[in-house]
Amino acid sequence: MTRGRSASVSRHLGCREESAGRSRVQPTEPCRSVDRVANSAVARSRQAAVVYNPTKVDLAKLESAAMDAAAKAGWATPLWFPTSADDAGQNATRIALEQRVDLVIAVGGDGTVRAVTEVLRSADVPLAIVPAGTANLFARNLGLPIGDLAASARIAFSKVERAIDVGVVTIVRNSAEPDEEHAFVVMAGLGIDARMVKNTSKSMKRAVGWLAYVGGITRSLPQMRALRLxxxxxxxxxxxxxxxxxxxxxxxxxxxxxxxxxxAHPDDGILDIAALRPRGPFGWLNVWNRVAWQNRVVAKNGIGRRIIELGPDMPDVTYLTGRTLHVRFERPEYFQLDGDVFGEAISIFAWVDPGALRVKMPDES
Known part of the structure; x- marks a missing residue:
């Protein structure tokens, strides 16, 4: 579908550079107002915006793959919006939407995808993902290709979309600070989970990928204690x-x-909650057995699930489900969303926004 543009558009927040056949918008640099009047009789081609983390990608290869896939799909040259230390992607996405783009492509890790989603969940514009982070958990859970730039670019311009739920959380820090609302697409966590993220070295993540979290876990063990909530x-x-x-x-x-x-399914309209409650000298071993063996292998089929159901109860891992969750902590606790620490909170309110995000998926035909 194409649509015409007849209004005069003034851009004060972004500056577009034309270079080597590409258009790049730099949202953090002001530029003079540029008025453009388009002929309403001429329908414009669909256009994508690429919101990318420049520390995670080979930009030349990304540009080549994205422009090639866009051209083959009959789309216009993509617009480019880098994230920065001051903007994980929210502001870049807002400026992209001001350009009336038809698609936003998030290039980076789960943190970049989360930031883009935070804006897109209130816009009728689909999301495509080019995984380029440490864990890439959202892409993995959706079955999207990892490490295949050309395939990811092709999927971005496919006609197949999947409606995905978005988790939303309100973070309360104290009475003196305003509440904060953020989105998440994979998991939100507190306790040793959040401390692991906090104690994981960013330089190690760049060097060895997800194995860096082993160091984060090791550094978190001396701080390990039960949360009372x-x-x-x-x-x-x-x-x-x-x-x-x-x-x-x-x-x-x-x-x-x-x-x-x-x-857990990202399109069931439900939040899944796991409470890790290791008890006794073998408590963490029981947690590991549940996650690494029972959930991963045994529960993959009906017979295995029946065996687990008939077996002894394992209180070391407690599962709950719901659409909303209020949690109050005995004292401030660190909190993480999709692998990024959001400081300490004294309470949270989490809820699910069903089908709020349209994600591009492979065309299996």
Whole structure:
């Protein structure tokens, strides 16, 4: 579908450079107003915006793949919006939408995808993903290709879309600070999960990828303690809980094929919650057995699930599901969203926005 543009457009926030056949918008640099009046009789080609993390990509290869895929699909040359230390992608996406683009391509890790999603969930514009991060959990959970730039670019301009849920969380820090609302597409977590993310070296992530989280876990062990909290799921009464980690998931899969929440689906309109509650000297071994063996292997078929159901209860991992979750902490706790730490919170309210995001998927025909 194409659409004409008849209005005069003034751009004050972004500056477009024309170079080597590409258009790049630099959202962080002001430039003079440029008025353009398009002929309303001429329908414009569809256009994509590429919001990319410049520290994660080979820009020359990315530009070549994206422009080639756009041309083959009959789309106009993409616009380019880099993220920065001050903008994880939200502002770049807002400026892209001001250009009336038909598609936003997020290039980076889960943090970049999360930032772009935070803006797109309120816009009727689809998202395409070119995974270029450490874990790329959202892409992995959706079954998108990892490390294949050409395939990712082709999928971006495919006609197949999937409606995906978006997790939303309101973070309360203290009475003196305003509440913050953020989106997540994979998981939100607190406890040892958030401390692991906080204690993982960014330089090690660039050097060895997801294995850097092993170091983060090691540095978190001396700080490990049980969280004491109270939670309310949907309209149920408030309950108390003690756990070393509480994870709220839109997706259930982890790096390495491990499955933390086997029943989590990104399009079921439900949040899946896992409370890790290791007890006794073999508690963490039981947690590992559940995630690495039972969830990953045994529960993959009906017989395996039946064996787990008939087996002894494993209180070291507790699973819950709901559409909303209120959590109050005994004291401020670190909190992470899709692999980025968001400081400390004293309470959170998480909820699911069903089907709020349209994601480009492979054309299987």
């Amino acid at each position: 109270r939670y309310r799921l949907d309209d149920a009464p408030e309950q108390s809980l003690s756990a070393h980690s509480l994870i709220v998931g839109n997706c259930g899969g982890l790096t390495g094929g491990f499955l933390l929440m086997p029943d």
